[in-house]
Amino acid sequence: MHTRLSKCALEVDDSRAFWAHADETTDVNAQRAFDEYWFGARSLARVEVLLTNMRARFSAFPSALSVLHSWQxxxxxxxxxxxxxxxxxxxPLYRCFTGTYLVARRSGPRPEVTRDLVVAWVGQQGPSRWMMSMRIQFASxxxxxxxxxxxxxxNRDPRPIGMPHVPDEALEYLMYLLRExxxxxxxxxxxxxxxxxxxGAILEERxxxxxxxxxxxxxxxxDFGWRYHDLRMWADVNLRSEERRLAGAAL
Structure with a gap:
């Protein structure tokens, strides 16, 4: 259990900025990212926090980062x-929250959640030394x-639990990432x-x-039959195909 999540949530836009600038060969450091405005007009301290999280989420998977860098x-x-x-x-806390707790709530009689419920759940998962302020911060x-x-x-209680649309390209990316x-x-x-x-059957049909x-x-x-050797090869073929399609549409 670690506390990175307490300072950095999903950060979709910042993740996109990180992918655009970083790949597996890039020397990623906070001063460079700050000077080059990778994340816009953020303080150096905030850039350091973002990079700590981005490295953990993406740099730890070099093949994935290479693919994301080239996925325009x-x-x-x-x-x-x-x-x-x-x-x-x-x-692990976010994984358990979204992959177990919310899944169980979604299939229950009231498919919704509140902040108080999540605070109580965090208290059951985290170390006993976590004070209430820390539990509230994590829940938030x-x-x-x-x-x-x-x-x-x-973002207001009670919060209905939804099921986001997952495009085929995203699901293929996940399957190839999990494969390795x-x-x-x-x-x-x-x-x-x-x-x-x-x-279950929904996943198999997809x-x-x-x-x-x-x-x-x-x-x-x-039987899983893989058309490409690995994630990089999958991306090489599919991203080139998408670029050709977009170039043809622009003519």
Whole structure:
């Protein structure tokens, strides 16, 4: 358990700025990002906080960062989903909150949540040394991040729990990322897809329609057929195809 989330929520726009400037070979330091206005007119102290979180969320996955750096034409829905999944991958509290707690609330008789409920939940998850002020701060950041990810649809209590739209390109990105990442669960049962409402038959139906892989089920036998060797190759083919499509539309 760490406390990075207490200072930085989902930060979709700042993540986009980080992807634009950083790749696996970039010397990322706060002074350079501050001088070059990577995150706009932010203080050096705030830039340091942002970079600490961006490194944990994206630099820890070099293949993913390389892909995100070169992905110029990304839909807002895809960007939101990718930021959400990378925060889940690197923050166990957010992963449990969005992949377990909100999923259970969504399927319950009242698919909504309040700040008081989340404060109480944080108290059950975190160390006993966390004071109430820390629990409230975490609850606020969790709800802010979930709202930015469209997992809750209001920033006022009671907050209905939603299911964001996940484009095919975003789901393919996640599958290829998880394929080369050690994580708890399986490709069909994990907090990343569950958090956005993709579970069971719904998830399997979406997987069957993805052009970047071949999914088959026969009884208890499941076969994942990957059309590309890894995430980088998937991106190389798909991003070039998208660029050609956009160039043709501009003519």
């Amino acid at each position: 034409h990304m839909s807002p829905e895809t960007r939101r989903a990718i930021c959400h999944w990378h925060l889940q991958l690197t923050d 950041k969790l709800l802010s991040a979930a709202y930015s990810a469209a997992l809750v649809t209001s 990442t050690e994580f708890e669960g399986s490709l069909l049962d994990n907090p990343y897809t569950s958090s956005v409402g993709l579970e 997987l069957r329609g993805l052009p970047g892989l071949v999914f088959r089920r026969q009884g208890d036998l499941i």
